[in-house]
Amino acid sequence: MRKKEIRKAVIPAAGLGTRFLPATKAIPKEMLPLVDIPTIQYIVKEAVNSGIEEILVITNSNKHCMENHFDRSYELENRLLESDKQEEYNMICDIANMANIYYVRQKEPKGLGHAILCAKSFIGDEPFAVLLGDDVVENHDGKPALKQLIDAYNSVQASIVGVQTVPEDDVSKYGIVEPEKGEDVLNRKVKLRSMVEKPKKEDAPSSMAVLGRYVLTPEIFDYLETQTPGAGGEIQLTDAIKNLMISQSVYAYDFEGTRYDVGDKFGFIRATIEYALEREELRDKLQAYLKELAQTF
Numbered sequence: 001m002r003k004k005e006i007r008k009a010v011i012p013a014a015g016l017g018t019r020f021l022p023a024t025k026a027i028p029k030e031m032l033p034l035v036d037i038p039t040i041q042y043i044v045k046e047a048v049n050s051g052i053e054e055i056l057v058i059t060n061s062n063k064h065c066m067e068n069h070f071d072r073s074y075e076l077e078n079r080l081l082e083s084d085k086q087e088e089y090n091m092i093c094d095i096a097n098m099a100n101i102y103y104v105r106q107k108e109p110k111g112l113g114h115a116i117l118c119a120k121s122f123i124g125d126e127p128f129a130v131l132l133g134d135d136v137v138e139n140h141d142g143k144p145a146l147k148q149l150i151d152a153y154n155s156v157q158a159s160i161v162g163v164q165t166v167p168e169d170d171v172s173k174y175g176i177v178e179p180e181k182g183e184d185v186l187n188r189k190v191k192l193r194s195m196v197e198k199p200k201k202e203d204a205p206s207s208m209a210v211l212g213r214y215v216l217t218p219e220i221f222d223y224l225e226t227q228t229p230g231a232g233g234e235i236q237l238t239d240a241i242k243n244l245m246i247s248q249s250v251y252a253y254d255f256e257g258t259r260y261d262v263g264d265k266f267g268f269i270r271a272t273i274e275y276a277l278e279r280e281e282l283r284d285k286l287q288a289y290l291k292e293l294a295q296t297f
């Protein structure tokens with residue numbers, strides 16, 4: 001089999017963001033900032049730092065501001081130059097030069113699997129990466145989460161789902177993987193037997209949850225095309241990956257890094273505080289404020 005590099009990534013960002021209403025009525029949740037950077041910019045940066053050359057964002061009619069964010073903005077650039085704000089000017093230009101980003105609309109929110117299917121002609125016959133706009137992963141000076149998955153893909157040439165262990169009480173919120181019998185679940189990379197979407201705690205085959213990063217072979221599109229709607233009436237990516245396992249090996253990779261579910265209010269607040277504490281200009285003030293606040297609890 002010819003070895004194919006992972007060059008392309010898909011960022012599905014056409015969900016309704018109902019957990020974050022009313023903010024997401026007119027603003028895509030991917031544009032909500034962690035401190036001052038929209039979450040989608042963290043995701044694009046992770047993809048670029050993982051060696052991705054071309055990115056397709058799946059959007060809907062409510063999401064033009066994402067396109068504007070990654071485009072040039074001549075008026076703003078000129079004004080910044082005229083007022084001698086070189087640092088801000090560079091920052092704005094750098095965003096527009098981050099990556100080759102393309103957009104396609106998902107005409108109806110028919111689920112994550114359906115959103116990925118919208119990328120079929122962009123991807124063609126290559127393995128590709130998927131990063132969910134909801135899941136921000138910070139691995140500081142270590143390898144980005146997606147790069148860890150790409151390296152795992154390169155060693156087995158098979159689809160990889162990024163996982164981390166979640167508390168047993170939380171398994172019902174996630175897609176949960178079932179390792180192949182005999183696999184050592186303490187290894188970072190394990191071959192899978194199956195997957196189940198949002199199982200009850202007592203039915204969960206493990207506590208390893210799929211958390212927003214995938215490397216998939218293009219055969220996934222064959223399954224997505226014929227997939228009938230599953231849980232919630234949506235075309236589920238989990239169902240298609242489960243079907244893919246019948247004809248190909250699929251692995252889970254337990255990636256390193258702190259993952260924030262920024263599509264959830266608490267996850268978003270936690271990420272905002274932790275990213276703010278990383279900022280030199282905010283750290284001391286925020287720490288002092290948090291200490292003072294904690295005394296009132």
Ligand code: UTP
Nearest residue numbers: 012013014015016017018019109110111115133
């Ligand atoms: P979620 O279920 O977390 O996103 O989908 P959502 O539907 O926007 O959020 P809530 O639950 O209503 O608050 C996971 C990812 O799949 C994308 C979302 O944008 C998110 O990145 N998605 C989901 C689509 O692109 N299209 C869909 O039809 C559904």
